[in-house]
Amino acid sequence: MAPLYALGCEGSANKLGIGVVSHDPATNKTRILSNVRHTFNSPPGTGFLPKDTAAHHRAHFVSVAREALKTAGLTSPKDLSCICYTRGPGMGAPLTSTAIGARTLALLWGLDMVGVNHCVGHIEMGRVITGADNPVVLYVSGGNTQVIAYAEQRYRIFGETLDIAVGNCIDRFARTLNIPNDPFPGYNVEQLAKKAFFEEDGVTKREPVLLDLPYAVKGMDCSFSGILGAADLLAAQMRKQDALLASGGTLKEGEERITPQDLCFTLQETVYAMLVEITERAMAHVGSKQVLVVGGVGCNERLQAMMGLMARDRGGSVYATDERFCIDNGIMIGLAGLLAWETGFRTPFEDSTCTQRFRTDDVHISWRSD
Amino acid sequence: MAAAAVETVALEHLPATHTVLLALYRNVANASFLQEQLLSRNADFEYAFVDASTVVSRFQLLSAVYKAVSAEMAGAMRTPNVHSEMVVSLSSNNNISEAYRRYGVQPATKDVVVVKVLISREGSPSSLTPEDVEKHLETHVQGDSVACSDEELAKVTDWPKLRKYHKLNGLPWIEAIKDEEAKKKELEMLIVSAMAMRGT
């Protein structure tokens, strides 16, 4: 039984990712043949709109697909077993544009189609990359915030955001401070937060100031919209201080000087502490010692460090992937699709649509039986 | 005078540095004298003189003692010393002067609970011994020394006053408890819990 090959197409948010992955059902070995990604970056201070993002995906679909095939050394599509695409969750227009491209490839090449849940893609890819067999998974991205654990052929959502996703909160926070979007807002927020440990000269050490942002965890769920509101107020206060000082004035006695660095530092300490807490609660509940962080926000070093401290205290360890896999990509969709395909799952053409809402626990994980 | 009436009490989770002495005097004749010694900060009279009618049980009394000693150890006292702290710890609200008035000895107080905490840390061992305290109380408290037991305390507890102080009236489920002992047990726990919450 030779390894099987699949092409995965991901376009649920602002990243178009197409890649070729192989999986050998006999040895359960996974190999990556190509993993190409093109990101739609809206100018600083703005978010990516569905219409523009979909236009971006359409414009780059062919070039990214061709590069993926070339890098994989695939001259003939008949080596592929199926075309996998992200069925959801995500933004409607970008999802649909990518699906049209994938559908056309499947029709042209006479292959089966497999609709994949974006989050299940992240989890399966994370499990392969890290070798963690049954971790609690924290899936944190621009569009999703979920704590998930596997039970009886389902990835069950233990805790989730009650309002906006953590990535969305960080992106919009970055916007209020006009932090650039490239490579992605979260990365730049992290760099600024690191600067909070130094004075303006970037050399002399200083103790970062923890400002006051609301910490909102309710059982295994958490909420981020309050933090966003509070951060906007602090940012406005900071601007007032900037203007006052610029015009030669001085701060009121005892008033704390607010800096972007301290704001970014506080946002990370507060938001990531919430995520680690609900993850720990899920780990305690299912009795797991392993935690896997997936999704764009999972690349954040501070989150990984904090999660590691928590896991170590429970005698376990944290697994995280680097940005090749952490951030939306086609490989994860190809892998999850191929695993499903191997168990006989197919998405009939007439059903190869997309859906913005697609709960992780709606998917039957037929390829696992532990 | 009855046999030695000052009891040394060992409290769980209390380090050896702190020794708690307890005494109960009925029909005290010189209550205003005792109060006067406190008000004039007479160093020989650093005691907790408690109006016994505001004490429900040994457990409730010792809860206040323990809370005061904990505050003293953590350097988080809100009153001058562990004895004054113990008196206010009997209250379920943060009003200190009111607490002294309500729970501390007043000229009209008939029955008085006396609490003394001897503290000896490295370098500052307590100058007093339990025997010194006992002798001092024997000479200065004009009252009948009795055991500071639940039975004795039960004789003097002024429930109506306490229910007003601790806002325990108007709880339908309490009034519905027929058995007096069961009702008192519930009230005791409500008071202890309220005391625990004080100052938070």
Added chain:
Amino acid sequence: MAAAMETEQFPCVLTIQVPFPTARLASVALQSLQVDKELSPLVRRIFTITPSGSDAGAGANATPDQHKTLQVEYRATTNRMLRVAVNSFMESLNLVIEVMEHLDADVLAAEAHSS
């Protein structure tokens, strides 16, 4: 009766004909584009494959491989809705054609052979 009612509710109409080099490609385009339903209830569309324009006359007995034209009839309640739907169709159609042009099996095979 239904047809009359149809025109009355959806007065704005546009029929687009897209000729393809082969019947296969026309069929691929049809299958690709008809899966996603129209987002708005104010728009109706009908996809058909018809014999290509030039030999329209031979429509009745055109051989299957002559059915190389994708025809789509859009009906909408207002011109604005018609324009929005048709624009979206054009964008998707453009992607399908681009994929055909650069990624069809024979295209890939030819490139592999020549490189």
Added chain:
Amino acid sequence: MATPEPVAAIQPPPPPADATHEFPLPPILQRSASTAELITQGAEGRLYRTTWLAPDRFCALKHRPSKPYRHPTLDARLTRHRILSEARILQKCRREGVAVPALYGIDESQGVLSMEWVPGRPVRVEVNEYLQRRSGKYPGRARDSVARDEEGAAPLVGLMRRVGEAVGKLHKAGIVHGDLTTSNMMVRPWERNKKTGPINGSHQEDDDDTEHSLEGEIVVIDFGLASQGSADEDRAVDLYVLERAFGSTHPRAESLFPVVLEAYKDTFKAASVVLKKLEDVRMRGRKRSMLG
């Protein structure tokens, strides 16, 4: 075909050498000869059984240790807030007549809460042992659900009624538990004189072998995730978690869950709205905590 790049699994950081990263005991348990026994270790913290003031009075001591991953200021603020909120909720329950442990002491800076130790066993243990005795006595029925009018079912029905009453009182007092499982409800043997009090609601007459009869007062414990509020959604989720607990931990007793809801309705006037909401929560499969 290009030689595919094998996916080398990223090795996780090795677990720390000092695997025995024992939590530090709270100061209160370190400063005297008094003994303490670790009962449970959850995500929140640790529960010890120790003594309080007198050596014969037991207390449940809950310690929320500081979390190394949290910024110290944030950690202290959270620990303080949570200990206080749990204490206030216990106090509010007690004042409203809900059977919960009495509060003995609070140290919010050390994150320590000491409460009355509730004798008796969790409802989970009582129900499971009842089911074992039942399948022993009636082997034929071992596999099927308990019917309400089935012979010998009265004690279990009585227990389920008292569970419903306890939850009804809790919600009536404006408290949402947040983690209502059969492990967080104790069956405390009736105290001689308290049995007739209303706090324990309706009850069966004395059975002869009381320790087998599931007799006892339902005492709700562990308010670590509790909140004050009266949102129907939150109350419905409380009931859903309890229903799931029966579903996964005591499948054969799940058939009696309607008894719990009936008692809940009898005790809590505004229950009908919550029960309707429970339907939506069931539909949505509000995942809440999956009961392992």
